[in-house]
Amino acid sequence: MKKTIIIYGSTTGNAASAAQTIAEKLGNGATVKEAGAASKSDLTDFDNIILGSSTWGDGELQDDWFGFLPTIKEVGLSGKTVAVFGVGDQFSYSDTYVNAMGELYDAATAAGANVIGSTSTDGYSFNESTAVRDGKFVGLALDYDNQGVLSDDRIAAWVAQISPSL
Numbered sequence: 001m002k003k004t005i006i007i008y009g010s011t012t013g014n015a016a017s018a019a020q021t022i023a024e025k026l027g028n029g030a031t032v033k034e035a036g037a038a039s040k041s042d043l044t045d046f047d048n049i050i051l052g053s054s055t056w057g058d059g060e061l062q063d064d065w066f067g068f069l070p071t072i073k074e075v076g077l078s079g080k081t082v083a084v085f086g087v088g089d090q091f092s093y094s095d096t097y098v099n100a101m102g103e104l105y106d107a108a109t110a111a112g113a114n115v116i117g118s119t120s121t122d123g124y125s126f127n128e129s130t131a132v133r134d135g136k137f138v139g140l141a142l143d144y145d146n147q148g149v150l151s152d153d154r155i156a157a158w159v160a161q162i163s164p165s166l
């Protein structure tokens with residue numbers, strides 16, 4: 001079986017919780033790792049890589065990603081299947097909702113990955129997001145601040161969507 005790793009950045013625990021739930025629902029023994037603790041081999045040893053981040057500041061990646069993103073650029077992701085998820089607050093940060101997911105998508109694409117797992121924006125309400133391309137989110141968008149009760153079902157649907165490709 002191909003190996004899967006989930007690498008995430010989280011400050012207050014929401015993206016961490018999402019990463020754990022994704023792993024549970026995948027049910028394939030995926031490794032879960034904080035971006036701050038990740039290293040080169042966490043990219044090279046896995047075929048499938050799920051990258052996640054909450055969004056902070058004015059639409060920025062969560063802090064732990066700043067140290068690891070250069071490693072993705074350096075190592076590259078060609079031949080890898082990648083999916084991305086983002087956690088944000090669509091009401092309070094309506095102009096930058098889950099922008100960090102857009103950054104992860106761009107980094108993965110530039111590194112040569114085959115990125116899967118885009119989702120509909122139906123059911124969300126925000127002005128702008130760099131994580132929307134061609135009218136769809138580039139990955140799974142979550143909002144624990146306003147729509148926490150929807151997270152479990154959103155994760156389940158997304159995992160069902162990406163699982164056949166992993």
Ligand SMILES: Cc1cc2nc3c(=O)[nH]c(=O)nc-3n(C[C@H](O)[C@H](O)[C@H](O)COP(=O)(O)O)c2cc1C
Pocket residue numbers: 009010011012013014015016053054055056057058059060062087088089090093096097098099143144145
């Ligand atoms: C100071 C601050 C800035 C934030 N900036 C954004 C933002 O630009 N876009 C967004 O979608 N969410 C933003 N958020 C919301 C967080 O991403 C959200 O609360 C998330 O659930 C935190 O996840 P974490 O616990 O994994 O870090 C911000 C929150 C705070 C407190």
